[in-house]
Amino acid sequence: MITVALPKGSLLRDSIELLKSIGFDFSAFLDSSNRQLQILDPTGTAKALLVRAQDVPVYVQYGQAQLGIVGYDVLREKQPQVSHLLDLGFGGCRLSVAVKASSPYRRSLDLPAHGRVASKFVHCARDHFRQLDLPVEIVPLYGSVELGPITGMSEAIVDLVSTGRTLKENGLIEIEILFESTARLIAHPLSYRLASDGLDRAIAQIREAVLTPARS
């Protein structure tokens, strides 16, 4: 049986819709009263795990799920040992540097040397400033990163931006894009190579569903 790790949050609805189009129904996860973390497809041919987005690659890397759906941002930040198969096209957003609109900074290199940058994406942020040869202190946060510049703790943030509403509401502006992100299909490398449990067929079906414009 194939097990798929699905991410809680913004990518869940489109992930479930995509799997439905190839015959796997995990829509029970969309029920707001759902407390189950793993469910069987009604046909009994596939299982899904509902986990935090950052945990999807963990379950896939350790082989508890042969497939997973997760944002490219998580793959860039965590660098998990998984096979990266397919861009699924949905869940578009970008990892960006943002600063107070009232600040004089309009690109990363305008930031003061030895300034502070708050981020949930510590590795991506560090790489970005290292490539620019600009020494900054990365302040790791778990949530509400926009409070960094508002409270004066940091000059900038590196955070995911989709609509830009949160930045705007907090008087921040985006000054540089590190990379664009979308949802990706990942696989356990060994399961993928062995094509066990009909994995190759499922992957081919997902590929076709994504490439067929009729879906959207």
Place this chain on the structure above:
Amino acid sequence: MITVALPKGSLLRDSIELLKSIGFDFSAFLDSSNRQLQILDPTGTAKALLVRAQDVPVYVQYGQAQLGIVGYDVLREKQPQVSHLLDLGFGGCRLSVAVKASSPYRRSLDLPAHGRVASKFVHCARDHFRQLDLPVEIVPLYGSVELGPITGMSEAIVDLVSTGRTLKENGLIEIEILFESTARLIAHPLSYRLASDGLDRAIAQIREAVLTPARS
């Protein structure tokens, strides 16, 4: 003006009640429609930041908040450079090792060498097994740690337990307690030493409120 960093989640209500008893009203944070991350007390003498529990010590360490309320579990895991002032008594829970009830393991040392332990508390878990001289692989997760043993990814978990309901619902049992945790009052070390902004008075009032049984 004093700024206090308050943790989202289970400690918030008691934290706000405690501050109210010394004259600071931040109950607007308890309004479910609240979207603000920082508010002024109606008297204009104190400010509060509403942040993730793990971020409370960050704001205090960098001096954006002079005081913070956070679980002892977070202080043990993150080891932040803050002054640890007071046990506030509420928010009791414990960091424990748990396994499948159907497994043969009844204490940490029963676990197989080179087995896997899933946890959000990577440092605490690593220290625990290092002290026992039992080599295990710690699998870092962000949420729903109970899925580790259920899916067979790990033999055990190290996680916070309060009522034990989540463990029970998932067929897991607690086999060892690493430490007990409660909410703590922390302070920015320099602000505390300088007793600036009437900080010493506020801390004395909190201490008195906590030690006076009338509060509970």
